[in-house]
Amino acid sequence: MAGVDKFGVIFTVAFVAAMIVIMATVLQTDGTFTQSTDSTPTQTYSPPPTQTYSPPPTPQAAPQTSSSDNLKYTIRGGIVDSVSSDENHNAVKIMMDSRLDGQLTITLTSDSVTPFDDGTYFVTVDGEEVEFTQVGKRLTIDFMANSQKIMIFGEGYKSGGHDMSSMGHSEDSKEHEAMMAADKAAADKAAADKAAADKAAADKAAAAAAKAPMAVTIEPVEGSGAPGCEPECYSPSTATISAGGTVTFSNTDMAPHTSTSGTAANGPDGVFDTSLIMANASFDVTLDDAGTYPYFCMVHPWMEGTVIVE
Numbered sequence: 001m002a003g004v005d006k007f008g009v010i011f012t013v014a015f016v017a018a019m020i021v022i023m024a025t026v027l028q029t030d031g032t033f034t035q036s037t038d039s040t041p042t043q044t045y046s047p048p049p050t051q052t053y054s055p056p057p058t059p060q061a062a063p064q065t066s067s068s069d070n071l072k073y074t075i076r077g078g079i080v081d082s083v084s085s086d087e088n089h090n091a092v093k094i095m096m097d098s099r100l101d102g103q104l105t106i107t108l109t110s111d112s113v114t115p116f117d118d119g120t121y122f123v124t125v126d127g128e129e130v131e132f133t134q135v136g137k138r139l140t141i142d143f144m145a146n147s148q149k150i151m152i153f154g155e156g157y158k159s160g161g162h163d164m165s166s167m168g169h170s171e172d173s174k175e176h177e178a179m180m181a182a183d184k185a186a187a188d189k190a191a192a193d194k195a196a197a198d199k200a201a202a203d204k205a206a207a208a209a210a211k212a213p214m215a216v217t218i219e220p221v222e223g224s225g226a227p228g229c230e231p232e233c234y235s236p237s238t239a240t241i242s243a244g245g246t247v248t249f250s251n252t253d254m255a256p257h258t259s260t261s262g263t264a265a266n267g268p269d270g271v272f273d274t275s276l277i278m279a280n281a282s283f284d285v286t287l288d289d290a291g292t293y294p295y296f297c298m299v300h301p302w303m304e305g306t307v308i309v310e
């Protein structure tokens with residue numbers, strides 16, 4: 001039985017050792033289990049190739065660069081249909097399709113269009129003059145979506161006084177008309193601006209003219225010594241002057257009157273008081289502070305008026 005036990009012990013030790021070896025190969029150094037890939041065949045799933053949708057290239061994605069009529073250009077936001085120089089009109093015409101706001105950069109040549117004396121050009125997009133940047137003979141012109149025609153004019157075009165002799169025939173006379181229209185629009189705008197400025201000046205003058213006077217005369221109405229004239233027993237019953245102005249209370253009535261600041265109901269407030277003014281006499285009151293000053297006649301309390309100082 002000892003032999004059997006010995007064999008059993010050896011078997012057990014060997015089994016344990018084998019397990020340790022197996023575990024060691026399975027157990028990674030970081031302690032995580034991984035599936036053995038070399039011992040068992042693995043099935044891999046390959047999904048069928050998916051169809052991806054590629055949107056059509058947008059015009060601005062890749063700037064279109066080309067040359068036509070010996071003119072090199074780059075366009076973004078549109079496609080150039082044609083570039084042609086018109087020697088008769090000393091202009092270059094670019095026809096294009098643009099669905100987006102974009103930019104055309106074109107390098108001109110002396111053959112295509114001769115610049116003005118100062119080396120610059122005149123550019124229109126669909127007949128409207130536009131700003132552009134110029135480096136040497138390379139022009140960069142911005143355009144709006146749906147623009148169709150860019151024209152670049154040289155010395156044949158005289159701003160403000162078009163050289164009609166070189167603007168002869170049909171199609172480009174349309175172009176020229178468009179330019180004339182653009183110029184007229186600009187002139188009209190300038191005129192409108194001037195009119196607006198003139199109006200503003202006129203309004204200012206009117207405002208100055210409308211400014212309250214520095215002097216006003218107030219008279220009691222005839223017969224105001226007896227009730228019945230109210231509420232306009234002074235004329236004008238409401239008078240307006242500018243601050244620092246003078247009110248002349250002139251008594252043109254037969255009866256003596258006063259003009260006393262305050263109200264008949266509450267009495268004098270002490271701002272001013274002419275005291276009694278006899279017939280054909282007058283009294284001046286100067287008021288420096290803006291405000292509304294009620295006054296009344298001490299003798300005839302139905303007589304009330306107002307002085308407004310602005």
Ligand SMILES: [Cu+2]
Nearest residue numbers: 257297299300
């Ligand atoms: Cu009176």
